[in-house]
Amino acid sequence: MTRTSSTSTVVATARGWRVLGWLLCPVLGAALCWGLKLAAGWVTTLAWFPFQGPFRLVASIPEPAATFGALGLGAVAGLVLAFLGDLDLLSLDVGPxxxxxxxxxxxxxxxxxxxxxxxxxxxxxxxxxxxxxxxxxxxxxxxxxxxxxxxxxxxxxxxxxxxxxxxxxxxxxxxxxxxxxxxxxxxxxxxxxxxxxxxxxxxxxxxxxxxxxxxxxxxxxxxxxxxxxx
Structure with missing residues (x-):
């Protein structure tokens, strides 16, 4: 986004891209955590796979609590990521x-x-x-x-x-x-x-x-x- 007034020019990330980030990050975070939840049961069958403890814990959570928990945790993590990303954006105000x-x-x-x-x-x-x-x-x-x-x-x-x-x-x-x-x-x-x-x-x-x-x-x-x- 570039906005010019009579005294200065503001250059910043377009609002649409910022909104898209706020929308996509929670969705992607929820999808990722849900995918990990689905994979947890399969991973526990692989004796060679390290860090079995966390996967066994996830696999032991009953439904629908496991699904809702994974979706909620992923969405919150995505929101935090979107916030940090938005906070790190640089904007310029250039004037005479x-x-x-x-x-x-x-x-x-x-x-x-x-x-x-x-x-x-x-x-x-x-x-x-x-x-x-x-x-x-x-x-x-x-x-x-x-x-x-x-x-x-x-x-x-x-x-x-x-x-x-x-x-x-x-x-x-x-x-x-x-x-x-x-x-x-x-x-x-x-x-x-x-x-x-x-x-x-x-x-x-x-x-x-x-x-x-x-x-x-x-x-x-x-x-x-x-x-x-x-």
Whole structure:
């Protein structure tokens, strides 16, 4: 969804897709749990199959309680998944005076004069400051053409070729001498968080690195770093 007013352009996931998610997730969750309930009796006949205890427990629940319970549990799990997915969606409010990025009820605001470059790095929207410092790096499924059009409409410096400082990034290795002990420690912790898919920790450590003047991106769970030019 793209909505333009006299002062700004809002880019967000279309309401129809969000409603579809809220409808489909409970249905799919209920269907999955019902399928597992149906399979439980068969699994208990397979002596080689591990974790027999939970399947025997499910198979022992009398009907219709087993069916209603499976459907209800699956629907609730689907609703929780839909809520978390909806909460994680990114929306943009781009205007001539500044831009706001909102996710999970938290908003980052940047004045127009502070933004020196905007581009996509893979599936992430990146805003750089006028001195090459990184202001924001947010993953998003928003249509790239819609996002680009919103920024260009309000005169932001859109870089279609990607990061103008891409060649400045270097592969991080343990104990990189050009970095401080604190930066190396943060990168070490972030590498471990990446390996274990701890997304929230990865984001928090990136924010701490930005405070230390180090900007990081990853490819296939390998970290690349740079500092602001000069």
């Amino acid at each position: 005076d500044g831009v706001a990025l909102t996710r999970a009820g938290e908003t980052q605001r940047f004045d127009r004069g502070a933004v020196g470059a905007v581009f996509f790095d893979g599936g992430k929207l990146v805003l750089l400051g006028t001195r090459g410092d990184e202001l924001a790096r947010e993953s998003t499924d928003l249509g790239k053409q819609r996002v680009r059009a919103a920024f260009e409409q309000h005169g932001y410096p859109w870089h279609a070729d990607g990061d103008p400082y891409r060649e400045n990034y270097r592969l991080w290795v343990e104990g990189t001498p050009e970095l401080s002990d604190r930066a190396n420690a943060l990168l070490r912790a972030r590498q471990e968080a990446l390996a274990k898919d701890r997304g929230d920790e990865v984001k928090e450590l990136r924010r701490e690195l930005v405070k230390a003047g180090v900007f990081v991106r990853e490819e296939k769970k390998r970290q690349y770093w740079r500092t602001a030019p000069g």
